[in-house]
Amino acid sequence: MNPWRATHAHLRAVVAGFGLLVAGLVLGRVDVVLLAAPLVLVAIAGQAARPDEVPVGRATEGALTVHESEEFGWRTVVTGMPPGGTLAAFHPGQRWLDVEPEDGRLVAAPDGTATTDIALRATRWGRRRLGGPVVTAYDAWGAWRWTPDPFPGLQVTVLPATEPVDSSAPAPHPHGLVGMERAGRPGEGTEFAKVRAFEPGDRLRRIHWPTSARTGRLHVTATYADQDAHVVVLVDAVNDVGDSEGIDGVHSSMDVTVRAAAVLADHFLRRGDRVGMRVFGAWGVSFVPSSSGRMQLRRLLDTMSLIEPGTARGEDALAARQALGAGTLALMLSPLIEPASTRQVAMLTSAGIDVVVIDTLPQELAEGVGPGTTEQEALAWRLRMLQRRLERDQMASLGIPVVTWTGPHSLDQVLRDLTRRSAVPRLGRR
Amino acid sequence: MSTTSGLSFRDRQGHRIGTLSVANVLAWLAIVAPVIVAAEVIRVAAPTSPWWPAVVLVLLAVAAADLPDSMFPLSTVLGAAGWWIAVVEDVRLGPTVVVALALLVFHVAAGHAALGPPGRDDDRAVLRGVVARLAQVGALTVVLAAVAGAATGRVDVPPVALGLALLATGALPWLAGRWKRSAAGH
Numbered sequence: 017m018n019p020w021r022a023t024h025a026h027l028r029a030v031v032a033g034f035g036l037l038v039a040g041l042v043l044g045r046v047d048v049v050l051l052a053a054p055l056v057l058v059a060i061a062g063q064a065a066r067p068d069e070v071p072v073g074r075a076t077e078g079a080l081t082v083h084e085s086e087e088f089g090w091r092t093v094v095t096g097m098p099p100g101g102t103l104a105a106f107h108p109g110q111r112w113l114d115v116e117p118e119d120g121r122l123v124a125a126p127d128g129t130a131t132t133d134i135a136l137r138a139t140r141w142g143r144r145r146l147g148g149p150v151v152t153a154y155d156a157w158g159a160w161r162w163t164p165d166p167f168p169g170l171q172v173t174v175l176p177a178t179e180p181v182d183s184s185a186p187a188p189h190p191h192g193l194v195g196m197e198r199a200g201r202p203g204e205g206t207e208f209a210k211v212r213a214f215e216p217g218d219r220l221r222r223i224h225w226p227t228s229a230r231t232g233r234l235h236v237t238a239t240y241a242d243q244d245a246h247v248v249v250l251v252d253a254v255n256d257v258g259d260s261e262g263i264d265g266v267h268s269s270m271d272v273t274v275r276a277a278a279v280l281a282d283h284f285l286r287r288g289d290r291v292g293m294r295v296f297g298a299w300g301v302s303f304v305p306s307s308s309g310r311m312q313l314r315r316l317l318d319t320m321s322l323i324e325p326g327t328a329r330g331e332d333a334l335a336a337r338q339a340l341g342a343g344t345l346a347l348m349l350s351p352l353i354e355p356a357s358t359r360q361v362a363m364l365t366s367a368g369i370d371v372v373v374i375d376t377l378p379q380e381l382a383e384g385v386g387p388g389t390t391e392q393e394a395l396a397w398r399l400r401m402l403q404r405r406l407e408r409d410q411m412a413s414l415g416i417p418v419v420t421w422t423g424p425h426s427l428d429q430v431l432r433d434l435t436r437r438s439a440v441p442r443l444g445r446r
Numbered sequence: 447m448s449t450t451s452g453l454s455f456r457d458r459q460g461h462r463i464g465t466l467s468v469a470n471v472l473a474w475l476a477i478v479a480p481v482i483v484a485a486e487v488i489r490v491a492a493p494t495s496p497w498w499p500a501v502v503l504v505l506l507a508v509a510a511a512d513l514p515d516s517m518f519p520l521s522t523v524l525g526a527a528g529w530w531i532a533v534v535e536d537v538r539l540g541p542t543v544v545v546a547l548a549l550l551v552f553h554v555a556a557g558h559a560a561l562g563p564p565g566r567d568d569d570r571a572v573l574r575g576v577v578a579r580l581a582q583v584g585a586l587t588v589v590l591a592a593v594a595g596a597a598t599g600r601v602d603v604p605p606v607a608l609g610l611a612l613l614a615t616g617a618l619p620w621l622a623g624r625w626k627r628s629a630a631g632h
Contacts, residue, residue: 025557028520032553036527041609046594047537049608051527054550054587056612061583102572104562118454119465119565124572156575158557 019162020067026159029059062159067098071153073164079171081318083178084141084263084275090134090170092151094125100156103130108147112140112174112262125153139262141176141274141321145169175317176278177263179424207240245289246306248340249277249316252350252357254297256325258381269351270325272376276421277349281316283424285309293319296357299327345370349421351377353400358407365416372430373411373418377404465565473564474511476555477519480548481507484526487548491541492533499529507552515560523549539595546587554580586615 033055040048075092082088092105106120114137121132130153136146146169153162211224214234227235256270267275277293284291285308292306293316304312304319340346346369350357364371381387382404386397408418417430453466485500503525510518530545558576594608 023557023560024515024517024519025553025560028523028553028557032520032523032527035524037609037612039527039531041605043531044605045531045537046598046605046608047534047542048527048531049605049612050542050587050591050594051530051546051549053590053612054546054583055523055553057583057586057615058550058553060613060617061579100575102561102575104566106563106566117567119563119567122562122566122568122572124569124575126571152562154561157579158561 018066018068019070020155020160021162023154023159023161026059026062026157029055029062029159033057033059058157062155062157065098065155065157066160067101067155067162069096069098071096071162071164073151073153073167075149075151075167077168077170079173081173081175082138083175084138085177087135087137088172090136090149092130092132092149092167094130094151094153094164095128097125097128097130097153098155098160099128101125101128101130102154102156102158103132103151104154105132105134105149105151107134107136107149110147112142112144112260113138113146136170138172138174139264140260140271141174141278142323143171143173143321145171173318173321175321176274178278178282178313178317209238209240211235212238245284245287246341246344247280247284247289247291248306248344248346249281249291249293250346250348250350250360251277251293251295251320251323252297252348252354252376253295253323253325254354254356255351257351257353258378258387266380267378269353269377269381270323272378272421273349273351274320274323276374276376277320277347278317279424280347280349280427282313285313291316295319295323296360297326297328297354298323300324340364340367340369343368343370345372347372347374347427349374349376351375352404352407353377355407358411361411361416362414365414371416372427373416374426375408375418375420379420467565469568470565473555473559477511477514477552477559478504478507480552480555481522481526484545484548484552487541487544488526488530488534491536491538495529495533499525503529510552510556511559514556519553519556523553539591539598543588543591546591547584550584550587551580554583590615 033052036048036052037056040046040050040052071094073092073094076090080088090107092103094103097103102122102124104120104122107115109115109118116135116137121134123130123132132151134149148166148169150166151164154160211227212235214223214228214236218236222236222238224235224237251273253270253273256268258268259266260268260271263271263275281291281293288308290306290308291312293304295302300322304316307315346364348357348361348364348371350373352358352373352375361371361373382401385394386401388394388397411418419426419430455463455466457463481503485503489495489497489500503522506518506522506525510516510522512518526545526549534541554576590608590612593611
């Protein structure tokens with residue numbers, strides 16, 4: 017059976033053209049026959065152009081991974097088109113997806129093959145299946161159409177955007193064997209510490225000849241060890257406050273949290289540190305063990321893209337401590353809406369873990385009327401914001417740094433302060 | 447990446463209601479303007495005709511521009527032709543050709559608009575093809591009208607003869623196509 021179907025245009029040309037022709041003949045009016053003439057010609061040409069061959073369509077399908085704001089494409093290639101035929105392709109838009117051209121594309125098939133490219137751009141992190149695109153082929157006269165079975169939509173994993181951080185602040189408590197951090201103790205490294213007398217075991221290439229010649233005794237150049245830091249990013253995904261319009265528009269608290277986590281993970285991994293992640297409040301993702309390198313960044317970003325906020329509530333506050341030892345730098349990213357996050361911070365601090373709380377509630381929500389629509393909701397939001405301010409002040413009075421995330425440089429001063437503080441001996445409850 | 451090629455109208459949820467672009471306006475005009483021209487020609491050719499059929503025709507054309515893949519374009523063509531048949535008595539060649547070409551342009555423009563969603567991005571090659579086919583059919587119509595006009599008064603051209611000539615003219619490319627396909631098949 018021929019899969020090509022007549023279009024409304026062809027039916028119109030046939031009905032109006034031949035109808036008028038018959039009317040002109042019956043009435044004996046040449047003018048009516050002349051009115052019918054172009055439509056009859058188009059109808060006959062359309063009928064003559066009816067295609068027999070069934071086209072074959074192929075389109076981009078499967079799964080792909082992109083970063084937020086990164087462009088990718090959807091391509092269709094249809095072969096076996098009739099001569100002079102056209103192909104209409106349309107990719108449906110959806111939330112957090114830009115499509116260009118938004119209304120589809122109509123392309124010619126000069127040699128029987130039509131190719132359409134539609135540009136797509138994901139504007140928010142996450143994993144989603146895109147809507148099914150549609151194509152329709154027409155013959156040269158637009159009299160016949162062929163529509164293939166719908167193509168499956170693409171499965172897209174959108175990783176949160178990372179931007180480079182130009183931060184020179186060191187991380188406190190460096191550990192391990194490799195990394196870019198200057199350790200607190202002397203050892204093999206590149207950072208100059210002092211010139212001291214030679215001791216058995218010192219490498220000969222460390223001998224400082226000018227001092228040795230002046231004093232008559234061998235001296236060596238001592239360095240600080242190059243070591244890495246253990247950083248754990250704690251993501252509070254219990255609530256997603258506010259509306260999200262993607263990377264170019266208004267950000268929700270979860271947007272700010274995930275993008276900040278991505279930036280921080282990228283920053284510390286670039287420095288050679290070990291970074292792990294713990295997510296609270298999202299079902300299916302909870303913990304990524306610490307490691308270093310580019311693969312770890314990809315692992316972390318993949319995990320972040322799977323976060324579905326608010327799908328796992330009521331987790332034990334002690335869970336935050338698992339796999340964290342003293343000396344770990346914990347970066348707690350939270351909108352500080354849920355009181356449980358404050359309890360977790362207190363628990364981590366009492367365990368001797370350096371915690372930096374990064375407030376990810378968008379500024380317009382913290383200062384505005386909140387996400388509610390009624391007067392009562394606005395009042396409730398205002399009360400919660402007052403409590404939240406009190407909790408922030410209490411944390412600050414306990415020496416826990418609380419930073420509002422305003423970009424990659426928000427942490428610089430805090431990390432410097434922590435490094436200075438970590439050089440001072442102190443007691444911690446284990 | 448720009449997501450629209452014109453002025454986009456959206457509701458409060460961000461869903462697009464419509465796009466206003468130069469291409470959209472031209473496509474709309476290509477559908478509505480021929481009907482306005484045809485209505486004006488009919489009104490001039492039949493001055494005693496009532497005014498309301500013109501309004502109905504234009505409204506039908508506007509509806510056809512919004513829904514080109516529907517019965518509105520057929521209704522518009524039949525409405526215009528019916529009005530012509532009903533009111534035009536003093537038939538002249540010029541107005542007839544103008545109305546015939548206007549209906550052709552309307553039909554082709556509506557057919558082209560129906561090839562996909564409104565506001566889509568059209569290749570220039572597609573537009574060139576549409577214009578070329580429009581020009582071919584328009585030229586054939588003018589030739590037929592010229593033959594009919596030249597014969598009027600000299601020989602008595604019965605409409606049947608003109609109809610048969612028209613069918614023969616249209617059948618030629620069809621026969622040629624069939625012959626070409628059967629030759630390719632063998």
